[in-house]
Amino acid sequence: DELYIPMMGILGAFVFTAQMINFTIPGTGSSGHLGGGLLLAILLGPYAAFLTIASVLVIQALFFADGGLLALGANIFNLGVFPCFLAYPFIFKPIAGTGARNPGPGRIILAALPAAIIGLLAGALGVVLETVFSGITSLPFKSFVLLMLPVHLAIGIVEGLVTAAVVIFVFKTDPGLIFVFSKKSQSPKAFWRPALIGLMLVALVTGVALSWFASTHPDGLEWSIARVTGSEELQGPEQGMHGVLSRLQKKFAPLPDYGFRIGSEGAKTESVDAESTWPAVNAGTSVSGILGGLLTLALVVLAGILLRKGFIHSPISRK
Numbered sequence: 001d002e003l004y005i006p007m008m009g010i011l012g013a014f015v016f017t018a019q020m021i022n023f024t025i026p027g028t029g030s031s032g033h034l035g036g037g038l039l040l041a042i043l044l045g046p047y048a049a050f051l052t053i054a055s056v057l058v059i060q061a062l063f064f065a066d067g068g069l070l071a072l073g074a075n076i077f078n079l080g081v082f083p084c085f086l087a088y089p090f091i092f093k094p095i096a097g098t099g100a101r102n103p104g105p106g107r108i109i110l111a112a113l114p115a116a117i118i119g120l121l122a123g124a125l126g127v128v129l130e131t132v133f134s135g136i137t138s139l140p141f142k143s144f145v146l147l148m149l150p151v152h153l154a155i156g157i158v159e160g161l162v163t164a165a166v167v168i169f170v171f172k173t174d175p176g177l178i179f180v181f182s183k184k185s186q187s188p189k190a191f192w193r194p195a196l197i198g199l200m201l202v203a204l205v206t207g208v209a210l211s212w213f214a215s216t217h218p219d220g221l222e223w224s225i226a227r228v229t230g231s232e233e234l235q236g237p238e239q240g241m242h243g244v245l246s247r248l249q250k251k252f253a254p255l256p257d258y259g260f261r262i263g264s265e266g267a268k269t270e271s272v273d274a275e276s277t278w279p280a281v282n283a284g285t286s287v288s289g290i291l292g293g294l295l296t297l298a299l300v301v302l303a304g305i306l307l308r309k310g311f312i313h314s315p316i317s318r319k
Contacts, residue, residue: 004048004304005300005301005304005305005308006301007044007177007196008044008048008051008052008300008301008304009296009297009298009300009301009304010196010199010200010203010297011039011040011043011044011052011199012040012052012053012055012056012296012297012299012300013200013203013292013293013294013296013297014199014200014202014203014293015034015036015039015040015052015053015056015296016056016059016060016203016207016292016293016296017202017203017204017206017207017211017289017292017293018033018034018036018162018203018206019033019034019035019036019056019060020033020206020207020211020214020258020285020288020289020292021033021034021206021210021211021213021214022214022215022217022219023158023214023215024215024217025151025154025155025217025220028151028154028217028223029217029218029223030151030217030218030219030220030222030223030224031214031215031216031217031218031219031220031223032151032152032154032155032158032159032219032220033155033214033219034158034159034162034163035053035079035083035116035119035120035123035159036053036056036079037049037050037053037079037080037082037083037084037087037119038083038084038087038088038092038112038115038116038119038159038163039162039163039166039167040052040053040083040084041083041084041087041088041092041179042088042092042112042163042167042178042179042180043167043170043177043178043179044179045179045180046084046085046088046089047084048304049080049083049084049088050080050081050084050085051300051303051304051307052300053076053079053080053083053084054076054080055296055299055300055303056296057072057075057076057079057080058072058299059292059295059296059299060292061075061249062249062253063253063254063255063291063292063295064253064255064256064257064258064288064292065249065250065253065256065257066257066258068242068245068246068249069245069246069248069249070241070242070245074126074127074130077126078122078123078124078126078127078130079123082119082120082122082123082126083115083116083119083120083123086118086119086122087115087116087118087119087122088115088119088180091111091114091115091118091119092111092112092115092180093111093180095107095110095111095114095115096108096110096111096112096180096181098180103171103181105164105168108164108167108168108171109160109161109164109168111164112160112161112163112164112167113157113160113161113164114160115160115163116156116157116159116160116163117153117156117157117159117160118156119156120152120153120155120156120159121149121152121153121156123152124148124149124152124220125145125148125149127148127221128141128144128145128148131144131234132144136234136242137234139225139228139229139234140228143227143228144224144225144228147223147224147227147228148220148221148224151220151223151224152220155220166199169195169198170195170199173194173195173198174193174194174195174196177193177195177196203293204290204293206289207286207288207289207290207292207293208286208289208290209286211258211285211286211288211289212279212280212281212282212285212286213278213279214280216278216280218232255284255287255288255291258284258285258288258289258292259282259284259285259288260283260284260287
């Protein structure tokens with residue numbers, strides 16, 4: 001549906017900006033951010049959600065050097081497949097009820113919490129297995145998994161509550177937009193619907209200003225790696241494809257680490273220098289939020305149009 005495709009783009013931009021806000025996990029010295037896959041699946045259905053979250057991750061990797069290029073496929077799998085094709089159909093839908101006219105806030109929360117937790121824990125376990133079997137690191141499986149799963153359990157609780165809050169807002173504002181609670185043949189009849197306008201405004205405010213308040217603590221993966229190795233990042237081989245792609249990404253990403261490049265070293269950015277202060281008020285972060293949201297919207301819409309025109313065969317549909 002031509003009007004459904006822009007909805008995918010708007011929600012993609014919303015998730016992009018939401019992922020810019022890391023929240024502190026008390027008592028750990030780590031932080032986390034929303035995955036967004038489950039939320040997208042609830043609002044769009046699993047196939048459209050997978051396309052949307054994949055677009056978010058592609059934009060992050062290419063334009064902001066967030067996530068390695070060789071790890072892009074693994075990131076899409078962990079943040080896309082598990083929430084969209086595991087947590088959503090097998091946990092959220094049975095609890096929330098398919099086609100329920102009025103599930104109520106309590107039921108939505110009851111469904112979103114375990115779905116978000118299981119989806120994130122599955123993704124975290126996927127990261128551990130992919131890292132251990134990648135052959136480029138000697139991280140011990142037991143130590144790594146015992147750090148990754150508890151910290152992502154905490155992140156999953158927050159993700160579940162935020163997902164439920166957004167779904168409840170959309171349900172009260174315009175229930176026809178929610179895939180799981182609407183007839184499969186139904187799609188948005190108007191682009192400018194209150195819920196979509198609200199999400200666009202939230203995305204704009206988040207990208208421009210709220211992103212300044214992101215936690216300065218390392219995220220759950222970086223924190224887990226640091227606890228095992230003493231460094232927040234794994235050092236990949238400088239030679240071969242990994243080294244080539246890593247150098248290309250650092251050189252050509254226009255806003256690495258969501259900030260302007262400064263000085264002679266491409267990897268050094270305004271946002272990195274601002275990490276010592278909180279909130280980290282800087283124009284680079286704001287520009288990154290706006291540009292990233294727009295690029296995500298454009299990529300999702302382009303992919304949706306290509307799929308609709310039949311250039312690529314796909315089951316994406318609300319029908």
